[in-house]
Structures are given as structure tokens and as C-alpha cells.
Amino acid sequence: MLIKNIQSPKFVECKVAQVIDLYDRPNSPTPVTIAPGDGIGPEIMEAAIRCLSASGARLAIQTVDIGKKMYEAGFRNGIHPDSWKTLRDTGVLLRAPVIYPEGGSFQTPNVSLRRYLDMFATVTWAKSRSPFVATNQPNMDLIIIQDSIEDLYTSIEHHQSGEVYQSLKLVSQPAMENIIRFAFKFAQANCRKKVTAFSKDTILPITDGLFHEIFDSVAKEYPDIESDHWDVSAGTAKVALAPVQFDVVVTTSMYGNIVSELATAMGTTRAHAASASYGEHFSMFSASHGAAPDIAGKGIANPSGLILAGINMLWHLNLNAAAENLHNAWLKTIEDGIHTADVYRPGISNEQVTTIEFADAVIERLGLTPEHLKPACHCGSKLTVSSAVFKSSPRAEKKLVGIDLFVEETHRDPVALANRILDLTVGFPLQLTAITNRGVLVWPCWCNESLKTDHWCCRFEFADQDKDTVFKTACTLMQILALDGLDIIKSENLYTFDGIPGYSQMDDKWYDDDFCKKPVKLQVVT
Known part of the structure; x- marks a missing residue:
């Protein structure tokens, strides 16, 4: 191993992010930024904002244009330079999907935002809503937490010879400390009982071996949470076949991207998938699906992924009453069989609705709770996001x-x-x-x-x-x-x-x- 005898006291937490709390400041709407995106993005954003506004959360919304228009204007990452100030002013972004240009000479907004605003942790929820939504795993209830800024996601590549190309896998000890500690804190804040690490020590004993070693060290600080480690290949197979084995999975960027895609595909419909990226100073919430330009403007897109992303944003902003109210209304709508075309199944569904009709159905059910699906409720403690930095300590020879x-x-x-x-x-x-x-x-x-x-x-x-x-x-x-x-x-x-x-x-x-x-x-x- 490259690093031995890792001691967590080498790290200290600093600069805990301050989050504006609506209920602490009842006369001040909470500032947030939204990016309507491309394709079906504007339609599902309209539906999501209708639901958020009706939930009781008072939001001061600012809008930025991220995506196709900005790419066409010559901005390589799809973000206008003026948008960065707005994003920093609010500290929170609700983002709809965008359309990427063809070819490889661009950078996705997700990568740019995570990297430059240091949103080091990306969380994906994979949860089934059986029997109301078709699923391969009726008992799926899994959270995948992945590093967002290192590993192969640094996107450092070289064409080295006539025949050989290289992509660098770069990891750092402080960043691994950040993501692993975040996973345990997230588990505590969400009443989860177990955190599992995925890595590939047998093939990558230095980089993945370091991840495993830091995980074991940090886990000792959370004796109330069970912890274990799996080889990422075996663990991914187990996620597909028996996901109840896991509760929270933490891993590096590329593994996490693959595992989260698999888990959401096995557990729920793609349109219900939502993710969030967290950093010390900024957080981003988004639907995990694409812009679907082929159905844009038809009013049939499922807005659930972005509604759920908005609910996660409310939880993060400590607007717990609004988040719980809206989440339960959404669950009740699903349970009542009010479904968009992609989810609608004869014999299970009761009514096929449009994008806005679905949002209105959710709003009609505010104040209600589901009877069969597990109701949403605030559990655990408030999540604080902090970074770890090295203290001065003797360096290895x-x-x-x-x-x-x-x-x-x-x-x-x-x-x-x-x-x-x-x-x-x-x-x-x-x-x-x-x-x-x-x-x-x-x-x-x-x-x-x-x-x-x-x-x-x-x-x-x-x-x-x-x-x-x-x-x-x-x-x-x-x-x-x-x-x-x-x-x-x-x-x-x-x-x-x-x-x-x-x-x-x-x-x-x-x-x-x-x-x-x-x-x-x-x-x-x-």
C-alpha cells in the first residue's frame, strides 16, 4: 500500500455550510436557482415549480439558461459566465436535463458545476414503488453515494502513440476522506443502518486500496452504523440480484455512475430517478434522465424525477414540513394510479394524465398520506456538508x-x-x-x-x-x-x-x- 496507518485525526472538518432555513426566517423566501434545460426540461420544470409552490415552501426563484443555447453560443460547458454569480448567490440549483452537442469537444454542465463548485458527493436514490410502478426488484431501497470530482471523472486523457490512448485515474487522500465521511453522515441523517464500500483492490491496490483503507478507518468513528466492503464486481451483481443486502453504498466516480444507473433501472422507472450533488458551499438537485427531445412539446413527459429532486432540495434546505407534505402527496398520487403514459399499466393504473395534469393531481393530494406505500417523514438529524483538510503532520519519507x-x-x-x-x-x-x-x-x-x-x-x-x-x-x-x-x-x-x-x-x-x-x-x- 502507498499509505499506511491512516489516522482520521489527520483531518479536521471546517467551514460548515450555512443553509437558509425558511422556518427560522419566516418572512424571507428561500433563494434558489433553477435551470429549465432543453427538450422536455421546461415542461417538467413548470410542473415541478407548481408543486413546490403549492407545498407551502416560499422560494425566491432565479433562472439561469444552461444547455443547448449556451453550447451554440460557444460556451464549452453549456454555462454562460454570468450565471456563475447567480449560482453562488443562492447556493442551490434545481436543474432539468439538457441536450449535449455531438462530438467530444465539450464538457457537461454537471461535470463543470461539480468540479468548480466542489460538489464532491453525488447521491442517487433507487427505490421501488411496487406494485404501482413496474420493477425488477420490489424491495429496492438503496442509496448510492459517489465521489463527483476525482477518479476518471477528472477527464484527463492523452493520445500517447499511434496506437495507444490514456485516461488518468487520479485520487487524493483528502477527497476520499470527504466522500466516505459524507456517506456515514448521510446515513445518520437519514436513519440508515449500514454503509458499504465498493472498490477493486485486487486490480488497483494503490488507488482503490487507499479507498478501502480510509473507509475502514472512518467507519470506526461511527460504531452505531454497520459497515462492510465488497469487490465492486461482486457488489454490482448483488445490487441487481439481491439489493436488500445493502442500505447505503459509497464508491468512487466511475463505479458509482455504473452502480447507480443499474440500481435505478432495476428498482424503478427511469423517469422517477433523482440525484443530488452536495458540496460545502453549493448543492444541485436534478432528474437523472435525459432531455427526451423526441417527446418535447407533447405534454406527455413524466415530471416525477424533477419533482422528487425538488423534494430533496426542500429537505436539504431544512424545509421539512413542505418536503414531507409534497412527498406524501406524490406517493399518494402514484398509489391512486394517476400515471403518465410511460408508467401507465392497465389493471394497475386508473388514469393516464399529461405532464401538468400529473402535477395538478399531486397538488390535489397535499395533506394526504399514502395507505400502502411507506409515508415520507423527517428522520434523523440535519445534514451538514463539510470538507476535510490535512493538519500538519509528519510526512512519509x-x-x-x-x-x-x-x-x-x-x-x-x-x-x-x-x-x-x-x-x-x-x-x-x-x-x-x-x-x-x-x-x-x-x-x-x-x-x-x-x-x-x-x-x-x-x-x-x-x-x-x-x-x-x-x-x-x-x-x-x-x-x-x-x-x-x-x-x-x-x-x-x-x-x-x-x-x-x-x-x-x-x-x-x-x-x-x-x-x-x-x-x-x-x-x-x-
Whole structure:
């Protein structure tokens, strides 16, 4: 492991976000920002605002334009620069879906908003409303919490050689502390009994291993909440087959995106899926479905996802009476069989309604509670969102012990590449110890079956070197190889931290000479 003996006291909570409370200031409407979006967005936003206004919550609404028009105006993230001030002034956004441009030269508003306003935690609710809404898992009641700003969601990519592309998975200890601690706090605030971590330590022992280690450390601070860890592959399968095994799942960005999509698909209709992103200074609430331009303007879109997102916003703003009232009215509407076309089922549903008719049906049921579905009620304590920062503490001893040089060579011959480098570095303090091709060892031993591309990682390690000259030696090595015409496309320094390697180990002990000299023949067992 890269980091060992993690102690949570290294972190401190700071700058707890202050949330405006309507009931503390009854004469002051709560300021919020809305973004009507594209496609069906304006229709479902109108329905959601009608419901929110009727719930008893007094909101001072400001509107920003996010999405298609802003992309067409040349703003790469779909957000006009003037909108940022409005967003910061209110600290809360209710967002409808948007239409993204074709091609990959843009950034989604979600990514930009989460990243620049540091909304580090995204929460997705996956809950069935059986038997009134079709579901594959009638008992699904799961919350998925994922990191929003690190992991592969940094979107740092490179085209490195003619054949090979790279996407960096970047994680940090403070950000992992943030998301894991948030998950336990969220569980407490919502009367949840268990938090489960998903990661892939077996494949990624440094990055995912760190996530697992921090999770175990933080879990000790919450003895009233059960905790466990699952391999993300097995855990995802279990979410699909037996979701009652879990209560709250916390994981990193890419895993969380996949698990949340699966859970909502298994537990409910896509139109009922809602998510929220939380940060210390800003929060965003949105429907999890797309803009559905094919049905825009027809008045048939299901506004439930955005209504539920609005309810989550009310809970967050501590407008608990309004949130509870509106949520129960929505549940009663579903229970009474008042459904839009996407949910309507003969024999279960009683009336098929339009977007606005559905909103009006919810409003008519304000003050009522469902008879079969579990009523909504305020439970637990108010959620405070805070960030963790490092205190000053002794740092691990960091030592440079080698360097990985990535080179582009099209000849596909690792022996020729190794011999060329060895000839150039005779007697040099940094010695070539291994060559890999996309992580597969190809020198000093290789399998004939291995696919080889034009992308080679050459590992050099110091035999014995004065720590004051290691950086100069590494730079000299690159200069020697570059002057001979080797195309160096990337370098990674190899460090140990308190003697523990902070880099992936080579598979250099698994082979024997006979295995590597010829292809392996399959033996048929009779």
C-alpha cells in the first residue's frame, strides 16, 4: 500500500455550510436557482415549480439558461459566465436535463458545476414503488453515494502513440476522506443502518486500496452504523440480484455512475430517478434522465424525477414540513394510479394524465398520506456538508528509486529495444530491469501470445545512488536515450514512501524459461 496507518485525526472538518432555513426566517423566501434545460426540461420544470409552490415552501426563484443555447453560443460547458454569480448567490440549483452537442469537444454542465463548485458527493436514490410502478426488484431501497470530482471523472486523457490512448485515474487522500465521511453522515441523517464500500483492490491496490483503507478507518468513528466492503464486481451483481443486502453504498466516480444507473433501472422507472450533488458551499438537485427531445412539446413527459429532486432540495434546505407534505402527496398520487403514459399499466393504473395534469393531481393530494406505500417523514438529524483538510503532520519519507520511461517504437521487438537501451546505458547508475507493453511483461521474458503495440514502458531502477543526484541522473538518462532517437512520450518517477513502493510492481517472478520460449499449448483433459 502507498499509505499506511491512516489516522482520521489527520483531518479536521471546517467551514460548515450555512443553509437558509425558511422556518427560522419566516418572512424571507428561500433563494434558489433553477435551470429549465432543453427538450422536455421546461415542461417538467413548470410542473415541478407548481408543486413546490403549492407545498407551502416560499422560494425566491432565479433562472439561469444552461444547455443547448449556451453550447451554440460557444460556451464549452453549456454555462454562460454570468450565471456563475447567480449560482453562488443562492447556493442551490434545481436543474432539468439538457441536450449535449455531438462530438467530444465539450464538457457537461454537471461535470463543470461539480468540479468548480466542489460538489464532491453525488447521491442517487433507487427505490421501488411496487406494485404501482413496474420493477425488477420490489424491495429496492438503496442509496448510492459517489465521489463527483476525482477518479476518471477528472477527464484527463492523452493520445500517447499511434496506437495507444490514456485516461488518468487520479485520487487524493483528502477527497476520499470527504466522500466516505459524507456517506456515514448521510446515513445518520437519514436513519440508515449500514454503509458499504465498493472498490477493486485486487486490480488497483494503490488507488482503490487507499479507498478501502480510509473507509475502514472512518467507519470506526461511527460504531452505531454497520459497515462492510465488497469487490465492486461482486457488489454490482448483488445490487441487481439481491439489493436488500445493502442500505447505503459509497464508491468512487466511475463505479458509482455504473452502480447507480443499474440500481435505478432495476428498482424503478427511469423517469422517477433523482440525484443530488452536495458540496460545502453549493448543492444541485436534478432528474437523472435525459432531455427526451423526441417527446418535447407533447405534454406527455413524466415530471416525477424533477419533482422528487425538488423534494430533496426542500429537505436539504431544512424545509421539512413542505418536503414531507409534497412527498406524501406524490406517493399518494402514484398509489391512486394517476400515471403518465410511460408508467401507465392497465389493471394497475386508473388514469393516464399529461405532464401538468400529473402535477395538478399531486397538488390535489397535499395533506394526504399514502395507505400502502411507506409515508415520507423527517428522520434523523440535519445534514451538514463539510470538507476535510490535512493538519500538519509528519510526512512519509519519500525516496526516488527509479523511473518508468514510456517510448513509442513500431518494430514490435522487445529484445531489440532492450539491447539498444542496454548498449546506450552500459555502466550507468540507472539500470533497465523490465519492459512492459500496456502492463504486460515483455522483457526479460515474454509470451508469444501477448499482443504488442507501439507503446513500451521501460523500467529503470537505481543500483545504488546518492539521493542528492538522483534527479540529475534520471534527466541525464532521458537525454542519452533521446539523443539516440528514442521517442520518449512520458516519464513517471518511482518513489517509495517509508520504504513502501508507491508504484505498480512488475510480474517478474511468475515465469520459467520453458514457458516463455514457446506458445502454451492447451491440454485437453479426458
